[in-house]
Amino acid sequence: MVNLIAVDLDGTLLNERNEISKTNLESIKSAQANGVEVVIATGRAHFDVQSIFETTGINTWIIGANGATIHRPNGELFHSTSINKNDAIDVLRWLEQENFYYEILSNQSIFTPKKGRDLLAVEIDKVISANKEVSIDDLQAAVNKQFSQYGFSVIDSYQDLIDYDIDFYNVLAFSFHQEKLQKGWAHFEQxxxxxxxKSAQNNFELEHKNASKGNALKMLTNKLNVDLTNTAAVGDSFNDISMLKLAGRSAAMGNAPKEIQDYCNEITLSNTEDGVAHFIYSLI
Structure with a gap:
């Protein structure tokens, strides 16, 4: 019997228009009506998740920032694991020196540099110039998706935050240049x-070493007295692996890379085919 279901957002619960379909919403309500705890587990900020669900009448536990935060259904913070401030500043200094677009997920805001949109516009021009077969619409769609989040605050530089009393939960770096991303990955994995x-093709994300969706899921099941064997999880990307490996029953989205599908017990339909609803109804 499944008592708790953890659901990723981007590429999973959200469709190609970054919306939650009526079918997926109904499946969540059905699970809750059957006494199943539904948990949103995402790299997004909890306040961004709340804005997405604002008009749905649905409240859930939220694992945010790839497991760095856990918020109760009423929005109260239950647990957080933040990056050491000196480490965060070192990260941001390097990203700024290397001309990365970045986002800093903190308590109540997603901080991003004022010149960030210009940086991405320049990258798009360079990618299109180097490869005429690349679709500018696809690149712009990726940018629009990144900026569709709720809660942005614009800063001139990371240095604006040095004296702020904030928690650094997550730092996301974004680029259309794969060699640039590879350089960043090689630098920070040390x-x-x-x-x-990695939560998408064009990014990597940094958290405290103890922050992951899997660790957050384990902490939450302890809080709710739910045995991990009675949990399920569904996702589509590499930041979901820790919770997919931990859950008693796991499903990869039909649109997930094969590496993710190989970690899971089963493969559900894609995010454009209400794969979350298909998985939830198979459980309840």
Whole structure:
């Protein structure tokens, strides 16, 4: 029997228009009506998740920032694991020196540099110039998706935050240049206090080494007195692996890479075919 279901957002619960379909919403309500705890587990900020669900009448536990935060259904913070501030500043200094677009997920805001959109516009021009077969619409769609989040605060530089009393939960770096991303990955995977994950083709994300969706799921099941064997999880990307491996029953989205599908017990339909609803109804 499944008592708890952890559901990823991007590429999973959200469709190609970054929306939750009526069918998926109904499946969540059905699970809750049957006494199943539904948990949203995402790299996004909890306040962004709340804005997505604002008009749905659905409240859930939220594992945010790839496991760095856990919020109760009423929005109260239950647990957080933040990056050491000195480590965060070192990360941001390097990203700024290397001309990365970045986002800093903190308590109440997603901080991003004022010149960030210009940086991405320049990258798009370079990618299109180098490869005429690349679709500018696809690149712009990726940018629009990144900026569709709720809660942005614009800063001139990471230095604006040095004297702020904030928690650094997650740092996301974004680029359309794969060699640039590879350089960043090679640089940061050597940081002992940090973990690095990939949640989409054009990014990598950094959290405290103890922050992951899997660790957050384990902590939440302890809180709710749910045996891990009675949990399920569904996702589509590499930042989902820790919770997919931990859950009693796991499903990869039909649109997930094969590497993710290989970690799971089963493969559900894609995010454009209400794969989450298909999985939830198979459980309840």
């Amino acid at each position: 940081f002992e206090g940090l973990s690095i994950v």
